[in-house]
Amino acid sequence: CIKYANERTKIKSLLRKYEKDIQSQDVKSVSIIVVTKYFRNELIPEYLLISTIAHELCHYTHGFNSPLTRSYKYPHQGSVVKKEMKKRGLGNILRRSDDWLAKNWIQIITYRD
Numbered sequence: 568c569i570k571y572a573n574e575r576t577k578i579k580s581l582l583r584k585y586e587k588d589i590q591s592q593d594v595k596s597v598s599i600i601v602v603t604k605y606f607r608n609e610l611i612p613e614y615l616l617i618s619t620i621a622h623e624l625c626h627y628t629h630g631f632n633s634p635l636t637r638s639y640k641y642p643h644q645g646s647v648v649k650k651e652m653k654k655r656g657l658g659n660i661l662r663r664s665d666d667w668l669a670k671n672w673i674q675i676i677t678y679r680d
Contacts, residue, residue, distance in 0.1 A: 598632050600624075605675050618657065618664035625651040 582599075600623045606616055625648045630637030639647055652661045 614660045615664045618660045621652055621657050622648055
């Protein structure tokens with residue numbers, strides 16, 4: 568389940584809101600990826616969203632907030648997420664995302680309407 572966060576987003580409130588959907592699942596463990604509200608901004612490139620969701624799915628496959636066996640003690644131990652993304656053919660998207668974030672992220676989070 569992937570949702571946009573807002574100022575009031577709390578995981579418990581998401582779980583309550585989707586309680587019936589969660590209970591109807593065959594698997595009783597549910598993982599929720601909450602992405603920042605800043606991703607609603609039209610200036611955010613699609614590859615940044617892809618990179619972010621892929622990053623979180625790497626954590627899932629490594630057993631963090633998932634029913635899978637934990638592969639590492641720490642979620643970013645030895646750059647495992649970057650290595651996993653490169654192994655899965657997402658190295659270019661990761662590189663572009665890192666570059667874009669370094670150049671643009673401060674303006675996105677400090678911009679006021």
